Amino acid sequence: MKDISKELGISITTISFIINKKAENRISKEVIKKVEDYIEKVGYKPNSSAQSLRTGRSKSIVFMVEDISDPFFSAIAKEMEEIAFKNGYNIIYCSTENDRDRTLELISLFKDRQVDAFIITPPENFEKDLKNLIYEEHQNVMVFDRYFKNFKHNYVILENFEGAQKAVAGFYESGRRNIAFVGIDSQLSPLVERHEGYLEAIKNFDLPTYELFLKFNEVKTPGGMNAIRNFLNENPKIDSILFATNNLAINGLRVIREKQIKIPEDLAIISFDERDVFELYSPPISVIAQPISDLAKELINGTLEILASKKERRHFFTKALPGELIVRESLHQLNKESSNP
Amino acid sequence: MKDISKELGISITTISFIINKKAENRISKEVIKKVEDYIEKVGYKPNSSAQSLRTGRSKSIVFMVEDISDPFFSAIAKEMEEIAFKNGYNIIYCSTENDRDRTLELISLFKDRQVDAFIITPPENFEKDLKNLIYEEHQNVMVFDRYFKNFKHNYVILENFEGAQKAVAGFYESGRRNIAFVGIDSQLSPLVERHEGYLEAIKNFDLPTYELFLKFNEVKTPGGMNAIRNFLNENPKIDSILFATNNLAINGLRVIREKQIKIPEDLAIISFDERDVFELYSPPISVIAQPISDLAKELINGTLEILASKKERRHFFTKALPGELIVRESLHQLNKESSNP
């Protein structure tokens, strides 16, 4: 900038105004033109560290999720990145590993780096820390995939309760009457609400409940497979299972394959979350799909909106998007007449 | 820092030296202790914009891949992030979409943001730009997943040639003699080398070749399925296929399922790249797995090494890691005796 100033014989201030579009009613058209042309010519780009130092803003947003290598999160990340980029922001991703201390460490790091906002999927037991981040540290925070009842905050989530109801209704319509729910022992809102949606639907249809809850850290492990295996052995009447997350379903499918249970004849399956393995599995697995693209758009646009609205806002940005039941072979009608003689 | 200085009656310089561990033989133990204790007490953290402005370094590394939502890349990203974080760096991810212009734009953005290094999977037709980035713009660049013969650069790649040979040998040992290769029409080194490895192995076994190359943008589309379908129809003798990438294999599996071809009886399958759908597919699909964890470690450690070694280096960081053939049911032995009477 100093060079431009010297070269053109124009003060640094003027140049700064022009770059920041604050030149209206201040600087003559000719000077503006001259400076803009020169900038174009030499390809000048402002030093963003200096901008960040001076303004306290960094034009970057951090996206913290449990595991960025999870296809659901990385798909969201990719869509957001695109929009953020167009708005002059960049996105920094990181994984919390569902660990509170690690999450706090990361937040601290990114605060020092002057990020403008946090889009965060808080780990278990993070309620107080999150509240603190929002209300004490006054950071811009958008919560994703879960929400907390005890204090107001911005969030974007799925309609988990309704999604679970859709799944149970799907089972019911396909003729199933012994519908099981396999969930996770957790207080996180999506897991709680998926369970509640299941319960409510079961109650409405006046059916029996079958429930299994795995420990959080068991979900992807052989231990989790064991639990599912035992659950099925002990409840032979079960004719359909709603899995509360894709990873649960995947471990479930391992057990089902191992036990040579036939889908959909012996057992119907619906899982939350779309994932390519469900479409490609034999038979293809039905899912409650999250609207990835819409979620991503709401998240990033909501966050940009918060950043654009100066200072203290009156209201919060809250959005719940519906999931879609995608019916595949795993949910096909039972043939009422038995085909065996 | 100014506050600390006032509070403790110690100059800012001294504090800076202590923070940056340059206090040895300069500042007395007592003062060091005093300052460190105070910093600990008040939880002071330096402003990184100011540091970045002053030093021209930002302690961040950008990781550019074709598509960050690809499970392979996001798995690498996650592992790298961990190590980078421990070393005081953070990683910014972004997707090139295999588009040259977009990639150039992103690079320009990140240069302005003073990133310390680029770890990059360059898109098609990026050779000159990459060379320019390294040799004209003097950026720290680590190339991932591919390399260029025409100029020296840092890279971490898979032993693609050998991987393809392993796959062909696997087919041969399982009794297959009509081994096909399904690849992509591309000059990128992994695709070229996988093909060359296939050819070399086929030549050594003195077998016929069957080859199909899809267009880059067809790989995930119904158009790609068509091509594979025709290929199989026109070459009924094929008894095994090596897919050069996971996405090719997935589209291939769609065709195979649709045509009700039996794996492994009618057709044996090996795909490059591990992916959970391969393990879960019925029957499970054999793969040449990339050593994700090792690749990630080499990438980030190599990059940190480059950043640590002051100024112009004599040599480049180059690494090729072996792929592992994971044998699953899709590659099982043919039963030589026909089981039908």
Add this chain to the structure above:
DNA sequence: ACGGTTTAGTAAAACGTTTTACTAAGCAGC
């Protein structure tokens, strides 16, 4: 022709560090 207002522009401080070049005090050697 005078005071007030608008227009077009600028000087200089500030943001929070790092780093260079400096000093003042103490001490050893002779």
Add this chain to the structure above:
DNA sequence: GCTGCTTAGTAAAACGTTTTACTAAACCGT
């Protein structure tokens, strides 16, 4: 008691912006 070296520490410039408060000139109405 002088020289030169070491030790312990500091002053001030610099990094590249943004922004506040200012000015000088031109214009305008009376």
